[in-house]
Amino acid sequence: MKTEDVLPISSALALAAVARSTLRMNIIVTGLTFGVVHVLVSSIVRSRKARSLAPGPTLWPVLGNVLQLPMENPWETYSKWADIYGDIIHVEVLGQPIILLSSAEVAKDLLDKRSSIYSNRPHMASYGVRSVSIPARPHELLIRTSVASVGFSQGFVLQPYGEEWRRQRKIANQDYNQATVPRYYNLQEAQARKLVESVMNDSSSLVDEIKMRIASIIIDANFGYEVKSKNDPFYTLPLLAMEKFGQASVPGAFLVDFIPQLRYLPEWMPGTGFLKTAKEWRKIMTDASWTPYLWAKENVPKGAAHTPNMCATALSRAGGQLSKEEEFSLVWAGSAMLGGGLDTNMSTVLSFIVAMLRYPEIQAKAQAELDSVIGTTRLPSITDRQSLPYIRSLITEVHRWAPVIPLCLPHALTEDDVYNGIHLPKGSLVMPNVWHMLHDARVYEHPEKFIPERYNSSDVEMQKVTDLVFGFGRRACPGMYFAQGSIFAIVTTMLATCEIVPIKDSQGKPVIPEVAYTSGTICFPKDVKASFKPRSPQAKVLLAQSSSAH
Numbered sequence: 293m294k295t296e297d298v299l300p301i302s303s304a305l306a307l308a309a310v311a312r313s314t315l316r317m318n319i320i321v322t323g324l325t326f327g328v329v330h331v332l333v334s335s336i337v338r339s340r341k342a343r344s345l346a347p348g349p350t351l352w353p354v355l356g357n358v359l360q361l362p363m364e365n366p367w368e369t370y371s372k373w374a375d376i377y378g379d380i381i382h383v384e385v386l387g388q389p390i391i392l393l394s395s396a397e398v399a400k401d402l403l404d405k406r407s408s409i410y411s412n413r414p415h416m417a418s419y420g421v422r423s424v425s426i427p428a429r430p431h432e433l434l435i436r437t438s439v440a441s442v443g444f445s446q447g448f449v450l451q452p453y454g455e456e457w458r459r460q461r462k463i464a465n466q467d468y469n470q471a472t473v474p475r476y477y478n479l480q481e482a483q484a485r486k487l488v489e490s491v492m493n494d495s496s497s498l499v500d501e502i503k504m505r506i507a508s509i510i511i512d513a514n515f516g517y518e519v520k521s522k523n524d525p526f527y528t529l530p531l532l533a534m535e536k537f538g539q540a541s542v543p544g545a546f547l548v549d550f551i552p553q554l555r556y557l558p559e560w561m562p563g564t565g566f567l568k569t570a571k572e573w574r575k576i577m578t579d580a581s582w583t584p585y586l587w588a589k590e591n592v593p594k595g596a597a598h599t600p601n602m603c604a605t606a607l608s609r610a611g612g613q614l615s616k617e618e619e620f621s622l623v624w625a626g627s628a629m630l631g632g633g634l635d636t637n638m639s640t641v642l643s644f645i646v647a648m649l650r651y652p653e654i655q656a657k658a659q660a661e662l663d664s665v666i667g668t669t670r671l672p673s674i675t676d677r678q679s680l681p682y683i684r685s686l687i688t689e690v691h692r693w694a695p696v697i698p699l700c701l702p703h704a705l706t707e708d709d710v711y712n713g714i715h716l717p718k719g720s721l722v723m724p725n726v727w728h729m730l731h732d733a734r735v736y737e738h739p740e741k742f743i744p745e746r747y748n749s750s751d752v753e754m755q756k757v758t759d760l761v762f763g764f765g766r767r768a769c770p771g772m773y774f775a776q777g778s779i780f781a782i783v784t785t786m787l788a789t790c791e792i793v794p795i796k797d798s799q800g801k802p803v804i805p806e807v808a809y810t811s812g813t814i815c816f817p818k819d820v821k822a823s824f825k826p827r828s829p830q831a832k833v834l835l836a837q838s839s840s841a842h
């Protein structure tokens with residue numbers, strides 16, 4: 293050992309002393325940190341307990357749970373939280389309480405049975421059209437200032453629980469309730485057949501074609517107007533409005549979402565381009581909503597519109613003359629029904645196609661039922677529903693397997709409430725985790741598998757699924773019965789006339805889509821491509837005959 297390698301004893305002692313004191317310091321600092329954290333956490337836990345709030349992940353001062361909330365597929369994280377904290381979870385974002393509900397029983401107890409206080413939508417202040425940005429989940433759930441300023445929140449989907457919501461909802465209910473929807477069966481069947489005929493000829497148009505046919509059904513039922521083509525402005529304008537809605541909803545798209553006061557700046561000021569954009573988009577939204585109504589107003593009395601339709605019903609109930617307020621409600625009810633019905637139906641039909649590609653044996657079983665009940669000399673009709681239990685189970689399983697709105701739409705609580713000793717604060721956002729309820733292995737064995745047989749053809753069992761996927765209480769989907777008709781018509785027409793098979797890649801291998809979904813409020817299966825082979829020459833003839841008849 294060289295001498296320079298040996299520390300002088302004094303240095304060694306000094307170092308040891310430094311090390312000891314550093315260690316002591318570390319122990320003290322660590323101890324203090326632990327102490328502070330312990331005090332903080334226990335005060336938070338005490339405050340959660342003292343306030344009788346539901347359990348949940350640690351609530352940090354000011355921030356609440358902002359850093360714990362997931363950005364992607366939040367329902368999956370919330371589902372894991374349900375295993376830890378139970379059926380009711382309380383989280384907060386910058387002081388805004390959010391209640392996550394994870395069991396069907398609790399969701400029904402609160403949102404259905406106490407719907408008089410659980411039927412609001414989140415909103416905080418007035419901005420011309422009532423709603424502005426709220427710090428809920430820091431992404432899609434926000435009703436943002438930009439969204440409000442463009443006028444997107446006038447339809448009753450986003451309206452607060454109040455008079456305007458009630459008026460619009462009543463208008464929609466008059467035409468879309470269980471008893472009235474059968475009058476749209478012909479329309480739904482005709483569009484379903486056109487859709488299938490088209491994708492049989494050109495499967496690359498699948499997504500566009502589904503979108504157009506579903507929109508055409510709703511536009512016709514709303515206004516009696518038949519969409520002529522994919523370039524028809526009665527179709528393109530609402531799509532453009534929805535696209536702008538999507539852009540306005542992107543967090544951070546507009547600085548005004550974070551600093552609402554910016555909206556008071558004069559338009560001539562540099563940096564206020566968003567005011568001009570908002571104005572332009574507002575015009576698109578207004579035109580998209582008013583143009584079809586004005587057409588109906590002129591053409592219903594002339595007998596030039598298809599009847600029945602929602603506008604015709606409202607006009608005739610008012611003796612042909614609507615007040616300005618009534619017109620406003622009718623126009624925005626129509627806009628909400630189109631906005632509410634388009635993506636939801638589209639996503640469901642696309643998920644059905646994914647399921648058929650992944651489970652060809654189930655497709656064959658459904659076709660066998662159709663062949664034996666309907667035969668091959670006619671096309672299925674929506675009125676055949678009662679005689680097709682396997683098809684009903686299959687559609688139910690699509691809803692369960694891939695719920696279109698996994699976290700429902702947020703409800704807001706208008707009064708303080710207490711449930712099983714848990715305090716639910718007034719103003720809370722209430723989000724039922726429908727995805728968890730439908731993927732809970734204790735309720736649905738192998739929830740990730742597509743198994744229509746799990747319902748044993750029991751309508752009671754199927755109803756348990758539809759009761760959840762279409763929402764709750766007074767806010768439950770007003771288009772449910774109508775949606776069921778469109779989906780049934782498309783599913784049965786496709787199965788009766790086509791083999792739904794995978795496309796082939798460049799090496800000739802079949803491309804089976806993954807079960808992969810976008811992560812928005814409404815989820816879409818990604819990259820759905822399929823080929824639609826006619827099951828028989830007769831099937832093609834039946835579709836062609838139906839097309840030429842309409």
Ligand code: HEM
Binds near residue numbers: 461764765767770775
């Ligand atoms: C598969 C199809 C559909 C599904 C799964 C679905 C699901 C839902 C859900 C979960 C809600 C929120 C309910 C709540 O807040 O508790 C909702 C609301 C709504 N849906 Fe649907 N929907 C579908 C089709 C339709 C159709 C076809 C229309 C119109 C023709 C429509 C119009 C609406 C409207 C206007 C609302 C807002 C209701 C309100 O806030 O009062 N939906 N839907």
